[in-house]
Amino acid sequence: MNNFQNILLVTILITFIACNGAAMGKPVNDNIPEVALLERKPSQPIQPATIQIALLLDTSGSMNGLIDQAKTQLWNLVNKMTYAQCNEVQANIEIALYEYGNTTIPQQEDFLRQIVPFSTDLDLISKELFALDTNGGDEYCGAVINHATKNLEWRNGTQDLKMLFIAGNESFLQGNTSIDDVMKDASQKDITVNTIFCGDAQTGISLKWKNAAFLGKGEYMVIDHNQQTQYVSTPYDDQILQLNSQLNSTYISYGSQGQSRIAQQNYIDNQTAGVSVTANVNRSVVKSKSVYNNAAWDLIDAAEDEEMLEDLILANKKTLDADLKDKSIEEIKAITLVKKKERESVQKSIIDLSEKREAYIKSQNAGENGLESAMINAVKKKAALKNYTWK
Numbered sequence: 001m002n003n004f005q006n007i008l009l010v011t012i013l014i015t016f017i018a019c020n021g022a023a024m025g026k027p028v029n030d031n032i033p034e035v036a037l038l039e040r041k042p043s044q045p046i047q048p049a050t051i052q053i054a055l056l057l058d059t060s061g062s063m064n065g066l067i068d069q070a071k072t073q074l075w076n077l078v079n080k081m082t083y084a085q086c087n088e089v090q091a092n093i094e095i096a097l098y099e100y101g102n103t104t105i106p107q108q109e110d111f112l113r114q115i116v117p118f119s120t121d122l123d124l125i126s127k128e129l130f131a132l133d134t135n136g137g138d139e140y141c142g143a144v145i146n147h148a149t150k151n152l153e154w155r156n157g158t159q160d161l162k163m164l165f166i167a168g169n170e171s172f173l174q175g176n177t178s179i180d181d182v183m184k185d186a187s188q189k190d191i192t193v194n195t196i197f198c199g200d201a202q203t204g205i206s207l208k209w210k211n212a213a214f215l216g217k218g219e220y221m222v223i224d225h226n227q228q229t230q231y232v233s234t235p236y237d238d239q240i241l242q243l244n245s246q247l248n249s250t251y252i253s254y255g256s257q258g259q260s261r262i263a264q265q266n267y268i269d270n271q272t273a274g275v276s277v278t279a280n281v282n283r284s285v286v287k288s289k290s291v292y293n294n295a296a297w298d299l300i301d302a303a304e305d306e307e308m309l310e311d312l313i314l315a316n317k318k319t320l321d322a323d324l325k326d327k328s329i330e331e332i333k334a335i336t337l338v339k340k341k342e343r344e345s346v347q348k349s350i351i352d353l354s355e356k357r358e359a360y361i362k363s364q365n366a367g368e369n370g371l372e373s374a375m376i377n378a379v380k381k382k383a384a385l386k387n388y389t390w391k
Contacts, residue, residue: 049086049159049388051379052094052118054148058168058198060101061136065226066167066198066371071129072229072275073372075282078122079354080376082291083390084383086159091388093291094118095125096152099132101139101168110143110175118153122292123261126268126283139168140175141212145193146182154189161383162189163218165375167196169225172208179208183215194218194378196371198225219378223370231278232364236357241277243350244269244284250343252299252324252336254316261297281357288350300340309333 057063057070084091096119099105100112115128145166154162164186172195173179186193193216197204201222204210213220248269253262273280286292295302303309313332317325324332380390 046087046089047157048089048092049157049161049386050092050094050155051081051084051161051383052096052152052155052163053375053379054096054098054118054152054164055375056098056100056144056148056164056166057132058101058139058170059099059132059134060103060139060168060170061134062169063101063134063198063225067129067132067134069223069225069227069229069371071126071132072279073370074122074126074129075272075279075286077372077375078291079282079286079289080372081379082286082289084379085389085391086387088389090290091161092120094120095122096148097125097128098144098148100141100144101137101170102133102135103137104133104135105137107138110140110147110177111137112140112144112147114147114151120291120293121296122286123264123268123294126272127264130268130271138174139170140177141166141168141172142177142179142182143175145186145216146177149182149186149189149191154191159386161379161386161388162191163379163382164191164193164216165196165378166193167198167223167225167371169198170207172212179212179215183212183217186216192216192218192382194221194375196221196223196374198223219374219381221374221378223374225370227370229276229279229370231276232361233277234281234357234360236353236360237277237281240281240284240350240353240357243346243353244280244287247284247287247343247346247350250300250339250346251294252339253297253319253321254299254302254312255297255319258297258316258319261294265294285350285354285357288347288354299336300343303336306333306337309336 055070057066059067078093081093082090096117097115098112099115102111105111105113116125119125145164148164183193193213195209195213195218197209197220199222204220204222210220248265251262251265253259269280269283272283293301299309299312303312310329310333313329320332324335
């Protein structure tokens, strides 16, 4: 084959490839519609379930021990409930508080009082527990359950856990409210009524506390309300308390209640420390977790992003601490973001130490505490029926 033939062959091949390449770049049939790509919508985040605990405490004259247990064991109770998950998402926790059987409350109000409606404000609940006083009176269990069932804002999600705990030591049948009707109403709202009798088991049965729990589809529990709360000191307590002091320094208050809420936080710290080192450590551990949220008065908890942070600063600049008022918006933002990182670091350190602390406590075979253990065991039992897990 001579050079001319070679050149001719190469030219033909190049032309063939070019033509087919162009053809391949065109649709075979212009009438075939293009297929629209479906835009995948981002999956919706799973809404966390909520554990609602309504605590109804007898504050008649003989119940000082019960009140002491409630205010000293609150933080460990909450800490244990922070491990509850539903659909692999940490459950929210709301607590409501009632007192009944106290003669300082008018008889026409059935000697009962709603102290705190369902709330995530743990400092407020703790403050109110420390403020409780006992005073002899008639204990209308049916009336206080009826009030809590009808007047609290119970959730209606299928995975929400709604539990009422009533603690006392007198006849469950006092007053004019029908226990059968009250329990039927609670059951229709999927509210579980648990009874905690302060005394011996047989007396509680005679006074109808066990029957009330049966009607309420809950647990009948007995505690020694005069038993001293058991504490286990650990090698990690001092470190956690030191970190708690650092944690407190990261709060930046805002709004009309900011300063008073900072003061309240310090007050609860001091009150809890006065009870015991262990109670104070339990509180510190809870403060390191997301369940302890102060968005109503703390800039860091309130601001979900920098834009929201800037809006909050603009709207509340006059209410900020004196050392921040004269600074620019950008300067305050920068200070807040530094404090946020510091808080996250401190919280992580507390959580890491708390895990070691829990392991140490388990190794000591510590006994259970009355009110706290009764409540957490009942919550776990009911939660298992709704596929909750405890991480």
